[in-house]
Amino acid sequence: MATPRWLCEPPGTGNLGRDLVEGRHRPTPQRRFPPAVWIVPTALVALGVVLFLLFRGGGGGGGILDGGDDTIPAFDFRLTRALPILVTDKKPTQFEATAEDVAGQVSDTMTTLYTEAFLDPANWRDGSYDEVWPLFEDGSQAAAEQDGATLTLGPSAGDRFDKVDQPLGRLSVKVLLDRTNQPATAVAIVTFKALGTAKDGTHILVVSTGQYFLRPLSDGWQVYSFSVSRDDHEVVPSPGPSSSPTAAAS
Amino acid sequence: MKRRIALVSLAVAAWIGGSTIGVVTPPGPAAAQPLLQIEPAHAGYVPALDGSKPIFILFIGSGARPGDDVEHSLADSIHILSIVPAKHKAAVLGIPRDSYVSIPGTGSDKINAAMVYGGPQLLVETVESLTGVRLDYWALTTFGGFQAVINSIGGLTVDVPFAMQDSASGSDFEPGVQKLRGDEALAFARDRHSLPAGDFGRSEDGGRLIIAALAQFRKEFAKDPSRLLTWVAGGFRNVQTQAPLDEVLALAFTCTLVNPKHVENVVAPGSTGMAGGTSIVSLSGEAQMIFDDLRKDGLVSKRNIPPSPNESLLG
Numbered sequence: 051m052a053t054p055r056w057l058c059e060p061p062g063t064g065n066l067g068r069d070l071v072e073g074r075h076r077p078t079p080q081r082r083f084p085p086a087v088w089i090v091p092t093a094l095v096a097l098g099v100v101l102f103l104l105f106r107g108g109g110g111g112g113g114i115l116d117g118g119d120d121t122i123p124a125f126d127f128r129l130t131r132a133l134p135i136l137v138t139d140k141k142p143t144q145f146e147a148t149a150e151d152v153a154g155q156v157s158d159t160m161t162t163l164y165t166e167a168f169l170d171p172a173n174w175r176d177g178s179y180d181e182v183w184p185l186f187e188d189g190s191q192a193a194a195e196q197d198g199a200t201l202t203l204g205p206s207a208g209d210r211f212d213k214v215d216q217p218l219g220r221l222s223v224k225v226l227l228d229r230t231n232q233p234a235t236a237v238a239i240v241t242f243k244a245l246g247t248a249k250d251g252t253h254i255l256v257v258s259t260g261q262y263f264l265r266p267l268s269d270g271w272q273v274y275s276f277s278v279s280r281d282d283h284e285v286v287p288s289p290g291p292s293s294s295p296t297a298a299a300s
Numbered sequence: 301m302k303r304r305i306a307l308v309s310l311a312v313a314a315w316i317g318g319s320t321i322g323v324v325t326p327p328g329p330a331a332a333q334p335l336l337q338i339e340p341a342h343a344g345y346v347p348a349l350d351g352s353k354p355i356f357i358l359f360i361g362s363g364a365r366p367g368d369d370v371e372h373s374l375a376d377s378i379h380i381l382s383i384v385p386a387k388h389k390a391a392v393l394g395i396p397r398d399s400y401v402s403i404p405g406t407g408s409d410k411i412n413a414a415m416v417y418g419g420p421q422l423l424v425e426t427v428e429s430l431t432g433v434r435l436d437y438w439a440l441t442t443f444g445g446f447q448a449v450i451n452s453i454g455g456l457t458v459d460v461p462f463a464m465q466d467s468a469s470g471s472d473f474e475p476g477v478q479k480l481r482g483d484e485a486l487a488f489a490r491d492r493h494s495l496p497a498g499d500f501g502r503s504e505d506g507g508r509l510i511i512a513a514l515a516q517f518r519k520e521f522a523k524d525p526s527r528l529l530t531w532v533a534g535g536f537r538n539v540q541t542q543a544p545l546d547e548v549l550a551l552a553f554t555c556t557l558v559n560p561k562h563v564e565n566v567v568a569p570g571s572t573g574m575a576g577g578t579s580i581v582s583l584s585g586e587a588q589m590i591f592d593d594l595r596k597d598g599l600v601s602k603r604n605i606p607p608s609p610n611e612s613l614l615g
Contacts, residue, residue: 135533136533136537137532137537137545138537139537189347190345190347193345194343194345197343197345199341200341200343201343224526224529226529226532226533226545229536229545234545234546234549235549237525237526237528239526254338260343261525261526263347263525274347275345275346275347275525275553276343276344277343277344277345277525278342278343278344279340279341279342279343280339280340280341280342280343281340282340283338284338
């Protein structure tokens with residue numbers, strides 16, 4: 051078999067770019083290309099498709115290998131303090147147990163709120179936080195939805211993040227007791243952090259700090275006022291398997 | 301031709317493969333990048349009242365001494381605080397305690413006697429009859445209660461407008477911004493001997509304390525919203541009121557939106573005289589114009605604001 055001429059052609063004698071630009075057409079004889087010419091590109095394209103399907107995240111489903119599935123990271127706020135505030139002259143120490151009890155209930159509500167708002171991939175991938183808003187009382191719900199970008203991971207979080215995990219949260223609760231020493235209102239003072247892995251590979255420490263005023267319902271507590279700040283920033287991932295960028299940035 | 305197609309195919313394949321691999325490459329280079337601040341943001345909602353109808357609150361300082369019936373003692377200070385939620389504005393109107401007025405069911409007497417005859421409710425009716433203002437709430441405290449309120453919030457920052465020295469009240473202040481303890485704030489509120497217009501000037505200083513409290517409350521709330529509970533509890537423990545706790549909370553949230561710089565501090569003007577052997581204050585026609593103004597929209601128009609009774613000291 052004769053050696054294909056294009057393999058022997060000295061460099062510069064066949065300039066594809068110039069040919070395309072100048073519109074030159076040089077008739078060539080019929081040739082047979084070696085299989086590698088087709089196999090390699092085809093394999094590369096196939097590889098690309100496979101890799102894309104494996105590693106894509108956000109926008110309608112996580113990848114398989116990057117942990118971007120719909121698993122919700124385990125999370126609970128750590129209660130650091132429960133403080134009773136009285137409108138009567140009784141000693142606050144008498145009502146520490148009441149405050150602890152209320153703080154536990156408020157902590158549950160806040161854990162649900164932050165899990166739904168920041169950690170549940172089924173919510174943030176779609177930018178839909180329907181489970182969050184009922185935790186706010188009617189009067190504050192519209193304002194909360196309007197501030198959704200701050201109170202949640204955001205409507206476009208699915209485009210931005212591949213993964214959010216390693217949540218940490220601290221919370222202290224002040225409980226105002228009424229004249230009959232029943233809980234009237236509570237303030238949850240929260241600090242929440244989680245590690246987001248952005249689509250460009252950078253790591254973002256998601257930080258939410260603020261205060262929520264809650265009122266008791268028959269079966270829990272509901273937010274009626276809030277003052278919350280977001281202070282996300284890029285962090286350097288710590289090396290090693292036991293690394294914890296969240297802790298490093300705390 | 302086929303060679304060109306092959307080269308193009310190679311280029312396309314390399315582009316797809318390369319860019320795909322680039323997407324999934326682990327984030328090593330992030331470590332070398334500077335830390336970035338990303339979109340700091342704040343979200344807030346204050347459940348303030350938002351009506352255009354003014355809310356009128358009568359603040360009463362009882363002159364009761366220890367052991368006295370607080371609700372049936374002479375009223376030592378009388379102020380109306382009006383809040384206009386929709387405008388985030390407010391006004392304070394002081395009524396001199398010696399104002400000679402008609403007390404419903406009793407006849408003419410000094411206004412401070414109304415509480416002796418019928419408790420806070422009769423004083424409310426008397427003020428309503430005098431001003432035409434329909435009062436929504438009343439709040440009554442004592443000398444001790446007032447001090448306790450101030451101490452419960454950690455003191456009150458007041459811009460003392462002029463030097464004050466009075467052994468009767470215990471006031472001893474240099475002018476300037478200073479944080480007053482409960483006993484100092486009480487002395488500031490009670491001092492009338494340092495002031496040329498006596499009780500008129502003292503009433504203005506009472507209004508000054510109310511506005512100072514609004515300013516401090518607003519500032520503390522902005523920094524730490526949970527302070528609202530401390531203020532409300534401190535007030536509730538030391539002030540008697542018919543207002544339920546949830547309404548006091550709503551009022552407190554509403555007060556956080558009021559800019560204290562835009563709160564007028566007015567004292568009903570009048571002249572001193574005698575009636576039945578006791579010194580009294582006869583409120584002037586200008587006072588009635590202020591009452592009418594306040595009743596209309598909860599605020600006092602600039603044109604109706606009288607000169608400060610402490611004007612000569614203010615310089």
